[in-house]
Amino acid sequence: MRIAIISDIHGNVLALEAVLADIARQGAQRIVDLGDRVSGPLWPRETFDRLKSLGIPGVRGNHDRIVGEGAREGMGPPDAVAWDALDAPSRAELSALPFTADFAPGLRAFHATPAHDDRYTLDDIHEGRLFRADIAKIALRLGGFEARIILMGHSHRPEMVRLPDGRVLINPGSVGDPGYEDTTGQRHVSEAGTPHARYALLDTADLAFPDVTFRAVTYDFERAARQAEKHGRAEWAHALRTGLMPRPA
Numbered sequence: 001m002r003i004a005i006i007s008d009i010h011g012n013v014l015a016l017e018a019v020l021a022d023i024a025r026q027g028a029q030r031i032v033d034l035g036d037r038v039s040g041p042l043w044p045r046e047t048f049d050r051l052k053s054l055g056i057p058g059v060r061g062n063h064d065r066i067v068g069e070g071a072r073e074g075m076g077p078p079d080a081v082a083w084d085a086l087d088a089p090s091r092a093e094l095s096a097l098p099f100t101a102d103f104a105p106g107l108r109a110f111h112a113t114p115a116h117d118d119r120y121t122l123d124d125i126h127e128g129r130l131f132r133a134d135i136a137k138i139a140l141r142l143g144g145f146e147a148r149i150i151l152m153g154h155s156h157r158p159e160m161v162r163l164p165d166g167r168v169l170i171n172p173g174s175v176g177d178p179g180y181e182d183t184t185g186q187r188h189v190s191e192a193g194t195p196h197a198r199y200a201l202l203d204t205a206d207l208a209f210p211d212v213t214f215r216a217v218t219y220d221f222e223r224a225a226r227q228a229e230k231h232g233r234a235e236w237a238h239a240l241r242t243g244l245m246p247r248p249a
Contacts, residue, residue, distance in 0.1 A: 012176025035061025068095030
C-alpha cells in the first residue's frame with residue numbers, strides 16, 4: 001500500500017488542496033494526518049471542513065489540544081484565530097483526536113513524542129535552531145514505543161531516521177507552515193528554506209527498509225501570505241513567502 005503522510009497544515013487550506021491533488025497524481029491509496037490541523041492566521045474553518053469531508057484519520061497535535069480544550073483568554077494569536085473560526089462541536093472534535101494511533105500493522109504515530117505533544121523526538125535545539133538529535137537520545141525519547149515504522153510531525157522538518165534496532169522514524173514536514181519561531185521554552189526557529197507544501201509518501205511493501213518519498217509541492221503561497229497579513233501576522237507572511245523566519249534588523 002502507498003500511504004500519504006501529512007502533518008502540520010496549520011489552517012493553510014491552499015497548501016492542503018495542492019498536496020491532495022499531488023497525492024491523487026501519485027496514486028496513494030490512503031492518507032494519514034499527524035496533527036496541528038487548523039491553528040494559524042489563515043483558513044482554519046475551511047481546513048477543518050475539508051479534512052472532515054475526507055474522513056482522514058489522524059492524531060492530535062499540541063495546537064489541536066490548545067484550540068480544542070483551552071479557554072479563549074490567554075491563547076496565542078494563531079490559536080485564537082482558529083478558536084474563533086470553529087464552533088464548540090468542531091473544537092470538541094479536535095480535542096477528541098487520539099494522542100497516538102495505529103494506522104496499519106507495524107505502523108504507529110504520534111504528533112511530537114510518545115509522552116508529550118509539544119516536545120521533539122528527532123530534534124535538539126542548538127543556538128536557536130533545530131538540528132537532528134543524537135541517535136541514542138532519539139531512542140531514549142521513544143522509550144518502549146514499538147513499531148517497525150513510527151510517524152511524527154511537530155518540528156515541520158522532513159526527516160527519516162533508522163535506529164540500530166530497525167525502527168524507522170519518519171517526519172513528513174509541514175503542509176502549510178514552512179517556518180515558525182517558538183518562544184514558549186528555549187527560544188528557537190524551524191525553517192524549511194522554501195515556501196513549498198511538504199508531505200511524504202510511504203510504500204509499505206517492506207517495513208524493514210521502506211520506500212519513502214518526500215514531496216515539496218508548489219501552490220499560491222503569495223495568497224496565503226496576504227491572508228496572514230490580514231490577521232496582522234507579518235512573520236507568518238514572511239515564512240509563507242520564503243520558508244524562512246524574519247531576521248532581526
